[in-house]
Amino acid sequence: MLNVTIWNEFVHEKIHDEVRTVYPSGIHTALAEGLQHPDFIIRTATLDQPQHGLTDDVLDSTDVLLWWGHMAHDQVSDEIVSKVVKRVLDGMGLIVLHSGHFSKPFKALMGTSCDLKWREAGEQEIIWSVNPTHPIAAGLTGPIIIEHEEMYGEFFDIPAPDELVFVSNFEGGEVFRSGCTFKRGHGNIFYFRPGHETYPTYYNPEVLKVITNAIHWAYSAAGKQTFGNSQPVRPLPVLA
Amino acid sequence: MLNVTIWNEFVHEKIHDEVRTVYPSGIHTALAEGLQHPDFIIRTATLDQPQHGLTDDVLDSTDVLLWWGHMAHDQVSDEIVSKVVKRVLDGMGLIVLHSGHFSKPFKALMGTSCDLKWREAGEQEIIWSVNPTHPIAAGLTGPIIIEHEEMYGEFFDIPAPDELVFVSNFEGGEVFRSGCTFKRGHGNIFYFRPGHETYPTYYNPEVLKVITNAIHWAYSAAGKQTFGNSQPVRPLPVLA
Amino acid sequence: MLNVTIWNEFVHEKIHDEVRTVYPSGIHTALAEGLQHPDFIIRTATLDQPQHGLTDDVLDSTDVLLWWGHMAHDQVSDEIVSKVVKRVLDGMGLIVLHSGHFSKPFKALMGTSCDLKWREAGEQEIIWSVNPTHPIAAGLTGPIIIEHEEMYGEFFDIPAPDELVFVSNFEGGEVFRSGCTFKRGHGNIFYFRPGHETYPTYYNPEVLKVITNAIHWAYSAAGKQTFGNSQPVRPLPVLA
Amino acid sequence: MLNVTIWNEFVHEKIHDEVRTVYPSGIHTALAEGLQHPDFIIRTATLDQPQHGLTDDVLDSTDVLLWWGHMAHDQVSDEIVSKVVKRVLDGMGLIVLHSGHFSKPFKALMGTSCDLKWREAGEQEIIWSVNPTHPIAAGLTGPIIIEHEEMYGEFFDIPAPDELVFVSNFEGGEVFRSGCTFKRGHGNIFYFRPGHETYPTYYNPEVLKVITNAIHWAYSAAGKQTFGNSQPVRPLPVLA
Numbered sequence A, B, C, D: 001m002l003n004v005t006i007w008n009e010f011v012h013e014k015i016h017d018e019v020r021t022v023y024p025s026g027i028h029t030a031l032a033e034g035l036q037h038p039d040f041i042i043r044t045a046t047l048d049q050p051q052h053g054l055t056d057d058v059l060d061s062t063d064v065l066l067w068w069g070h071m072a073h074d075q076v077s078d079e080i081v082s083k084v085v086k087r088v089l090d091g092m093g094l095i096v097l098h099s100g101h102f103s104k105p106f107k108a109l110m111g112t113s114c115d116l117k118w119r120e121a122g123e124q125e126i127i128w129s130v131n132p133t134h135p136i137a138a139g140l141t142g143p144i145i146i147e148h149e150e151m152y153g154e155f156f157d158i159p160a161p162d163e164l165v166f167v168s169n170f171e172g173g174e175v176f177r178s179g180c181t182f183k184r185g186h187g188n189i190f191y192f193r194p195g196h197e198t199y200p201t202y203y204n205p206e207v208l209k210v211i212t213n214a215i216h217w218a219y220s221a222a223g224k225q226t227f228g229n230s231q232p233v234r235p236l237p238v239l240a
Helices: A016-020 A026-036 A057-059 A078-089 A098-100 A102-111 A205-218 B017-022 B027-034 B056-060 B078-089 B098-102 B105-110 B205-218 C017-022 C027-034 C056-060 C076-087 C099-102 C104-109 C205-218 D017-022 D029-035 D056-060 D076-091 D096-101 D105-112 D205-218
Strands: A003-010 A040-046 A064-068 A093-097 A116-129 A142-151 A163-170 A175-184 A187-192 B001-007 B041-044 B065-066 B093-097 B116-127 B146-155 B163-170 B174-184 B187-192 C002-008 C040-046 C064-068 C091-095 C117-130 C144-153 C163-170 C175-184 C187-192 D003-008 D040-046 D062-068 D093-098 D116-130 D143-153 D163-170 D176-186 D185-191
Touching: A003 A026, A003 A205, A003 B163, A016 A175, A016 B116, A016 D205, A026 A064, A026 A205, A026 D096, A057 A078, A057 D003, A064 A078, A064 A098, A078 A093, A078 A102, A078 A187, A093 A098, A093 A102, A093 A205, A098 A187, A098 D185, A102 A175, A102 C017, A116 A175, A142 A163, A142 A175, A142 A205, A163 B163, A163 B174, A175 B163, A187 B078, A187 B093, A187 C017, A187 C117, B001 B205, B017 D017, B027 B041, B027 B065, B027 B098, B027 B205, B056 B078, B065 B078, B078 B093, B078 B105, B078 B187, B093 B098, B093 B105, B093 B205, B098 B105, B098 B187, B105 C002, B116 B174, B116 C076, B146 B163, B146 B205, B146 C091, B187 B205, C002 C027, C002 C205, C027 C064, C027 C187, C040 D062, C056 C076, C064 C076, C064 C099, C064 C205, C076 C091, C076 C104, C076 C187, C091 C099, C091 C104, C091 C144, C091 C205, C099 C187, C104 C175, C117 C175, C144 C163, C144 C205, C163 D163, C175 D163, C187 C205, D003 D029, D017 D029, D029 D040, D029 D062, D029 D205, D056 D076, D062 D076, D062 D096, D076 D093, D076 D105, D093 D105, D093 D205, D096 D105, D096 D143, D096 D185, D105 D176, D143 D163, D143 D176, D143 D205, D185 D205
Parallel strands: A003 A040, A003 A064, A064 A093, A093 A187, B001 B041, B001 B065, B065 B093, B093 B187, C002 C040, C002 C064, C064 C091, C091 C187, D003 D040, D003 D062, D062 D093, D093 D185
Antiparallel strands: A116 A142, A116 A163, A163 A175, A175 A187, B116 B146, B116 B163, B163 B174, B174 B187, C117 C144, C117 C163, C163 C175, C175 C187, D116 D143, D116 D163, D163 D176, D176 D185
């Protein structure tokens, strides 16, 4: 069983009618319902909870963390961010969704600005896999077509991903590296682009399939191999 | 000074009016004229020449080779292909253009099918840099917009490139990794997508700028460091 | 269940007493016995069998192929090599062991010379993981120390691996990238250095653990997503 | 001309006789003298200067920054670190030396702990290139052998480097990825391992050659291509 925690800042849904209409109980709740899988034990956590719902207990027992945030990145406490980052480096999987590209944990783990080009015009997005037998793309039988989404365009200021899985085509002419894997420390990270708050993207079965795949992929079962400072294996002729 | 050899199969231009109209003296000649640069000494070579114009003398004195081919890949002799591949592994730069993705040297160097999805429909192609300060993208001030091109779509069956420089958006909805670098042996390889024979793509100043940049990038000035079989640096207690 | 086929050229063991002493029934048999795992259905195949034991039936039903060869690389028929390469590109996993670096399938898939520096002096090899939570390193609790092995040194002429998992230190002073992953087409490839025929390396439990991990890792469960040539998703204003 | 700034914390040299003996005027001064090259205009900066010598004027006019620090990482002000990181993302080259692996700018740019295994025992280090025609390895004719150095061992907790150039072998049995390139934002970063303060490593001509090469490599001449938010290239049927 995998312990999955879905974190959502949960602000738009409370203050913008347009968003509440799409996600009446919050993006986290829609994801929790859509990601039902026999292997998953799913919890949610939100910004307004004590410690943003990410207590030591929750983090310590989370195998894979999902992160959605947008307008309240700055309200996430640096202390919690440090704990999240440390847990990722220690092996917790992290899936960063859409506007989470500007979240504190993602920026800290990438070391770059994570800036990008964007446009809100309800454009069609077509998501192609450039690595169609990657486990994260399993089960897709063609491109994912989303009728209306916010556009994100290059240059996306991230380190070159370890693996590029998806690239998006937008109706207005842009492209975007929309599915990227990174390993940082012992943690597997997947960034997945779609999911603007005003569109029902997280009800799309193929989007949910990708996130489900990504949870399995990000989970690390490997015991950590730690190499502490140690005596030399071979005798040294002269110790300084 | 860099010795640049432009190889073109030069078949379409002789038998298809539509192509001859665009490239009356052949794609190689158009490129040779368009790539004028004070650092370059440019030669051309074509399939119909003895040894396809790629004699040992020519190959040995070529720093960077450009390759355009399409309908006559099979007519390139395996012996010449072997020599080209060996020269790349020994440090000659190679720039593979458009339908050269299916050329024998490129397939041999990639080890994969190099297959892709395509459509001839005169679509608009917009080429974005995902690594805008890569030397191959130097001097571009925005995306390259080509009004009419053949579409190439993913999945492009190549090894994950060492660096991804450009991604294309096509009007019909596809994307393509259209600028990719690879190092094989001691040779730098750049694949650049645009350049269908029926469109005047190789007269586009930005396309020519990218190819010019790529020639500089692919040229390797580094002396090869060869590590032959040798005695151990450190004494071995017991030789088997 | 995973169908694993272990291919061994099986020549040294028949003609060199020194090797037969270590592997009396052949390296393939030692590996088949050492790699017992409830998930594996293991077969072996050798050069001297019809079609080298790699008939279409065998290849079609192989999920992961192991390859050990050394002195008889040239005796492997090009037709079988083509079939092996095609199966890898279609998704069969491939694990190339030790002197298999110069085998025809590996060289064809890499596109490079796969040359390296070597020395037979019974040196100590210490294999370190540089990615200790990679699934292929799972279960190791420190470096693998092999008392006597052939030395392989850099420069190892391979494409930059997709992932570097292990690096070896040799007593005489060399290093080697001894555990490398590559994806080619839809197939996962792992090169693993140790295993000279005159040493009992393939009885080492940690070496067997790595190969067992690699078999699991190389197996691809993802259904292939094929993108054939197709009509545009979006209407094109003018079809050429 | 390239503007090179060599930053050194310059603490060991003032308080440890053993270090002062080797670098009487500081590591920065030894490097400044050793890196003389007709293309370089070299300045130095140290922790004890106002703003650590890294004023806006200095940073703005620095093409490539070298960084050596060890015992006083924490004394570097976060404000200066932010400016250094920003300048790297904007295109300044950065060369991080030896114990600079734990410096604040390097950790911020990597997003990982940058931890490693170490031992001070005056061991022999042999530095091999695994990419011998990389520009940073130009001019080397074999491995670099340093008679006495501090050992650094794996696991080195960094993101997988964009390019691995050097790997070290240590006498006691360890290995280390000792020459790694990274691109972050528009800046080229090179980490180079050798240079413990008690050994005369920075007088070694081959070590100086590598750093000289790295300065040239890290310098970015490419004009930045910025893609601001913009109108769609193609008309959108329905704007939301």
